[in-house]
Amino acid sequence: xxxxxxxxxxxxxxxxxxxxxxxxxxxxxxxxxxxxxxxxxxxxxxxxxxxxxxxxxxxxxxxxxxxxxxxxxxxxxxxxxxxxxxxxxxxxxxxxxxxxxxxxxxxxxxxxxxxxxxxxxxxxxxxxxxxxxxxxxxxxxxxxxxxxxxxxxxxxxxxxxxxxxxxxxxxxxxxxxxxxxxxxx
Amino acid sequence: xxxxxxxxxxxxxxxxxxxxxxxxxxxxxxxxxxxxxxxxxxxxxxxxxxxxxxxxxxxxxxxxxxxxxxxxxxxxxxxxxxxxxxxxxxxxxxxxxxxxxxxxxxxxxxxxxxxxxxxxxxxxxxxxxxxxxxxxxxxxxxxxxxxxxxxxxxxxxxxxxxxxxxxxxxxxxxxxxxxxxxxxx
DNA sequence: CGTCCAAGATATCTGTTAGATATATCTGGC
DNA sequence: GCCAGATATATCTAACAGATATCTTGGACG
Numbered sequence: 001x002x003x004x005x006x007x008x009x010x011x012x013x014x015x016x017x018x019x020x021x022x023x024x025x026x027x028x029x030x031x032x033x034x035x036x037x038x039x040x041x042x043x044x045x046x047x048x049x050x051x052x053x054x055x056x057x058x059x060x061x062x063x064x065x066x067x068x069x070x071x072x073x074x075x076x077x078x079x080x081x082x083x084x085x086x087x088x089x090x091x092x093x094x095x096x097x098x099x100x101x102x103x104x105x106x107x108x109x110x111x112x113x114x115x116x117x118x119x120x121x122x123x124x125x126x127x128x129x130x131x132x133x134x135x136x137x138x139x140x141x142x143x144x145x146x147x148x149x150x151x152x153x154x155x156x157x158x159x160x161x162x163x164x165x166x167x168x169x170x171x172x173x174x175x176x177x178x179x180x181x182x183x184x185x
Numbered sequence: 186x187x188x189x190x191x192x193x194x195x196x197x198x199x200x201x202x203x204x205x206x207x208x209x210x211x212x213x214x215x216x217x218x219x220x221x222x223x224x225x226x227x228x229x230x231x232x233x234x235x236x237x238x239x240x241x242x243x244x245x246x247x248x249x250x251x252x253x254x255x256x257x258x259x260x261x262x263x264x265x266x267x268x269x270x271x272x273x274x275x276x277x278x279x280x281x282x283x284x285x286x287x288x289x290x291x292x293x294x295x296x297x298x299x300x301x302x303x304x305x306x307x308x309x310x311x312x313x314x315x316x317x318x319x320x321x322x323x324x325x326x327x328x329x330x331x332x333x334x335x336x337x338x339x340x341x342x343x344x345x346x347x348x349x350x351x352x353x354x355x356x357x358x359x360x361x362x363x364x365x366x367x368x369x370x
Numbered sequence: 371c372g373t374c375c376a377a378g379a380t381a382t383c384t385g386t387t388a389g390a391t392a393t394a395t396c397t398g399g400c
Numbered sequence: 401g402c403c404a405g406a407t408a409t410a411t412c413t414a415a416c417a418g419a420t421a422t423c424t425t426g427g428a429c430g
Binding site for chain 3 (some may be wrong): 206207208226227230248249251252253
């Protein structure tokens with residue numbers, strides 16, 4: 001239930017913006033929600049099947065032979081509202097960077113430094129991306145009732161990237177203070 | 186490979202601190218790495234089995250009938266170093282809060298406000314926890330070569346929680362500016 | 371002293387999921 | 401028009417989380 005229902009939420013949400021094929025759905029989720037959400041084909045197809053059975057989406061003739069375009073139904077819209085109101089299911093944390101840093105003494109101070117610099121650079125790139133996106137959307141979608149909500153999710157990405165940068169600097173400084181790790185290997 | 190190997194990293198890392206039973210391993214991962222990592226029993230047992238077969242851990246008589254304590258071997262330590270050096274595998278993002286906010290127009294401004302306040306409160310609690318933990322550890326583990334690395338991971342949590350708080354405030358302000366959502370339902 | 375119960379510890383089992391892969395269909399260069 | 405590569409569609413497999421089943425231990429109470 002828990003996780004599956006959030007897949008349904010994402011799919012119904014995407015279809016609520018416009019009808020799409022399964023493939024386009026994946027693209028849309030990746031490109032639009034990509035900063036905070038992802039779905040794989042392995043999820044999309046069976047979930048679409050289930051939603052169709054429940055009458056929340058309808059299958060139409062697709063753009064090419066054998067393909068289907070999915071349209072959200074009235075009951076699908078209602079279901080989406082329900083799902084959005086359900087409690088949030090969080091995914092178990094799995095931060096590979098922190099896992100490596102935690103065992104930093106074994107990994108070696110130098111490698112840790114490299115990891116931190118890389119993370120910082122990544123965050124910098126994300127930051128620029130978010131900024132650009134926010135500026136573009138503010139103009140293109142001006143006045144849209146969805147705009148504040150979209151900006152909100154972009155802002156979350158911004159803040160998170162800024163946090164990574166500030167943290168990486170602090171951590172790098174902390175490493176300078178303890179260079180006493182000649183480190184085996 | 187990709188995914189499993191990070192489970193092996195966590196397990197070998199934990200065992201590198203001290204020998205443990207599978208149960209204790211889970212506890213340790215939850216309590217010590219919990220802020221950024223998690224493993225389930227469903228993973229731990231088969232992974233321990235695999236590590237034993239490869240000779241990276243050894244099974245010893247456990248503290249009670251039928252239980253086993255696992256000890257990391259020489260080759261296990263080498264393997265841990267290897268694994269720590271491998272490229273980081275990231276988990277696909279799945280942020281249920283942002284998913285709901287993205288479809289905020291459908292969910293309704295009021296519910297969005299509640300979600301933001303809740304997220305902010307959660308972050309505040311985490312922040313206090315991280316601060317306490319950092320203070321305790323700085324004293325108890327003073328001089329330990331692992332301390333800077335541990336503090337680094339805690340600091341990551343701190344920065345991330347602070348970012349959530351700042352973001353939530355900004356998002357709430359953004360919602361105030363657009364109260365024009367009488368919202369169906 | 372035994373025996374019952376609750377908490378602790380151990381292990382497996384099941385359904386969900388990501389990502390790879392297999393298969394089919396287009397589109398443009400020649 | 402036909403081939404190569406891009407695009408699109410669908411399935412399959414092994415990783416995975418969380419629930420559950422089983423066993424162990426200590427201690428309350430007769």
